[in-house]
Structures are given as structure tokens and as C-alpha cells.
Amino acid sequence: MAETDTRTLDTAGAVLRYDVRPGTDAGEPPLLLIGSPMDATGFATLASHFPDRTVVTYDPRGVSRSVRTDGAAETLPEEHADDLARLVEALGAGPVDVFASSGGAVNALALVARRGDLVRTLVAHEPPLAGIVPDREAALAACADIRDTYLREGWGPGMAKFLALVSHLGPVPADWTERPAPSPEAFGLPTEDDGTREDPLLGQNIRGCTSHLPDFAALRAAPTRIVVAAGKESEGTLAARAALAVAEGLGTPLAVFPSHHGGFLGAEFGQHGAPEEFATALRTTLDDNDN
Template sequence: MTEAITRTLAVGGATLTYDVRPGETGGDVLFLVGSPMDATGFTTLASHFTDRTVVTYDPRGAGRSRRTDGAAETTPEEHADDLRQVIETLGEGPVDVFASSGGAVNALALVERHADLVRTLVAHEPPTAQVLPDREAALAVCADIHATYQRDGMGPAMAKFLALTSRKGPIPADWADEPAPSPADFGLPVEDDGSRDDPLLGQNMRGCTSYQPDFAALRAASTRLVIAVGQESEGEFAARSGAGIAAGIGVEPAVFPSHHGGFLGGEYGQYGAPEEFAKALRHVLDDTGR
């Protein structure tokens, strides 16, 4: 695989770090976007697209991209503007984007504002509660996870987050009355280390999950939009959200292999079905009518 060229870009409130892997035959730019996951999580997926120039980046406040404004939380709109500036700096015209999880939320916010920069967006399981029939309960749970993190630290908050993301079906209104999951049951630390800079639980939890899509702007966008959900994710929070966004845009969701992290090939000790996932992504990207 072509060696990655690492670059930095100063933007308002942060210094972004991104990587460019030139394609062996040139090829269109494919921008792989996550949040709060940084570029590390796309190592395996990028290896399946050596015919393209692959760009990955660390979102502000995650990995190598350091905040300079001291802000404790980040919005999808702020991330979208970061993505805009990276793409414009590349100078390659409209790019194809595969975005997963919070990255998919941020990429949708980008297309709402700057559709001319994105040829095709594949938004994989964007987790916003706003499109769910149980939105009030889901938003309350997300707010509680953030509050738990601020009060008790990473272990208790992450245990609640994992319980939320693995739950099948709607969030009950009495979720808060259920016993809180134990961090130890998930192999998480019980003791609070005092830090409060976690990019998931602290910086992005509330902003990402409360994102309200502008469906009129998305439907009018020149960007080809594909909303993807995992085959094994049916009924889970992010997959239900993806289906809700697809319905709002007026498209059928594309079903990709595996689960929420289906593209992972051992990153963070997690495995999906990366080869099958990459084939599905390539099929979608190639099926553009160009």
C-alpha cells in the first residue's frame, strides 16, 4: 500500500491532522470520515482502495487533531466546516466520501451546506436521535450518558453507552429507572481517573445525537446520497437512525455486511467483515452512472 503523507491544517479553534495515500493509478479521491474515531480505524478499509487516492483524518479533539479553543463540546456543523476546509485544501474537485457513525452525521451536515464538494456520500449508520419515533427517550439517554461522564468519569458512562448502542428496538421512556450497567461487566475501569476530555462521551455525545437533518437541503443536493446500515445492526440505535434518515431523504437504505464497525480488521481489537464491506462500498461507489 502507498505510504501515507501526513499533513496538518490550521482551522478555527483546532489544528487538524490528515493523511493522503496517493492511488497507484491516480484515481478519484475517497475521503474516509469517522467521529469520534480517528484515522487509525480506517487502516484496513483504506488498504482495499489502492487504486484511489484515499484521505483519512482525525476529527478535532480526537487523535492527533488538537483543539486550540478550549471548548468542551463540538457540533456537527463545526465538524462539517472542518471537512470543507480539508476537501478544499486537497484541490481535487468533488470527492467521494464514506462516512461512518458520527462521521456520517458530520458528512450529512457538510452536504447540506456544500454539496458541490461531494460527488457521492455513503453515510453509514449516522446516530441521530432526532429521526426516531422514540426521540425524546433517546435524547434523554444520550444526555444522561454525557452527564454521567461529567459526574462519574469514563467507566460508568461508557457502560451506559454500550448498553444503549447494543439495545434492539425503541428506547423505553422509563430507561432511567432501569439499573445502571456496571462498568466491570464490560471490562471497563470502575475508578474515575479525573479526565474529562473523551471525544465520544464528552465532546461529541450531545451534539452528534441531537443533529436535526435538513431534509429539504439533502433532497435538493447535487450529491448522490447513499444511507447504509449494517446487516447485523437491525433494531439498534444507529441503524434505526440510518433508516430514519433514508426515509426522510426518500431513498431505501443500502444494507452493508456485518455491524456498526463492519469495516474494522482488528483496529481497536475489533473485527467486522472488512473484505466483504470493501466490496460493497466499491460496488456502491462505482454505481454512479458516470
């Protein structure tokens, strides 16, 4: 395989870094693997299962190598969508295929709603759209409380609340934010506040991402084939329930992929999914362009 080509792209309010891994099959469009706030390093294992495809990964604005230049404290999916549109246009390869995970799936849905001409197939895996589940008021309040806790008390307490929410099964109770806060120590997290407030998940993205409302009319009208997916082991979690709500809004079946929210991970960030099985399911989905 040819060496990875790392490139720079100036966008409105940010300088993005992205990586292009040339594939052996020049007849297929590039495959973008995107997350948010997860950066390009989280897709190393998944990318290795597509040596035939030109694979493109990137660091979202404000994460790792991609620097914000506008000084903004929060980012909206519409901003990420604009970044992605500029990235696809910079590739100059026509419509691309996209696998988008978590917040990346939210951003990719925003991209397709605006510029469906840039995406041939989108596989949106577990977009955590708290604003479209039946328990939306409690879910959105829980997300806002996570950010408030982070700003007030620091990373450990904020992340503890985040992990408690994303691992919760079923609807978010109405009194969720009034319950005793989970202990950071229970999750192996630090209890001391180091004073920093630059975490891209807890500070920059969580409110905009979870409160985004997809434009279902625009998505249904787009030329893009959209497949919404959730992990088999994720059933009942907020992200999986939101994925089901997106599929229902589009009038399409929910695709069930192997493993969990990070099912494509192969020890990145110390997490293990089922990357080989996940890659097989993704390839089958991308190849099935007749449905």
C-alpha cells in the same frame, strides 16, 4: 503504493492532521474515509482495499493528533462539517467521494447540506441521529444521561451506559434513564474514576452528534448522490434505526452492508468486522453512479 503523506490544516478553533495515501488511478477523485470520534487509525484496513484510489483519512478536532485551540468542551456537527469543507478544499481535487461512519456520517450529512458541491458520492453508514427516530425523546434523554454520568462519575460508568444503549434492540423505553445503571464490570470497564474528563465521545461529541437534525430539503437539493447504509447485523439498534429514518427522509432505499456498526474494522481497536466483504460492498456502491 506511495508513502502516506501526513499534512496539517489550520481551521477555526482547531489544528487538523490528515493523511493522504496516493492511489494508482489518477482518474478517480479522492476517497475520504471519516469517522467521529474515531480517528484515522480506524480506517487502516478499509483503506488497504482501495489501492487504486487516493484515500484520505483524518483525526477530527479534539481527537488524537488534531488539537482544539478554542478551549471548547463540546463540538457540533456544523463545526466538523466546516473542518471537512476546508479539508476537501485543501486537497484541490474537485468533488470527492466520502465513506462516513457513525458520527462521521452525521458530520458528512451536515457537510453535504452546506457544501454539496464538494462531494460527488456520500455513503453515510449508521449515523446515530437519535433526534429523528420515533422514540426521539427517550433516545435523546439517554444520550444526555450518558454525558451527565461521565461528567459525574467518570469514564467507566459513562461508557457502560453508552454500550448498553448502542446494543439495545428496538425503541428506547421511556423509563430508560430511571432504570438501574449497568455495571462497568459487566463490560470489562474500570469502576474507579481517574478524574479525567477529556473523552471525545462521552464528553465532546455525544450530545451534538445525536441531537443533530438533518436539513432534508438541502440534502435532497444537493448535487451529491447520497447512499444511507446500515449493517446487516445492526438491525434494531439505534444507529441502524436512525439510518433508516434518514433514508426515508431522503426518499431513498436503505443500503444493507455486511456485518455490523464497525463492519469495516480488521482488528483495529480489538474489533473485527468483515472488512473484505464490506470493502466490496462499498466499492460496488461507489461505482454505481447511475442510480
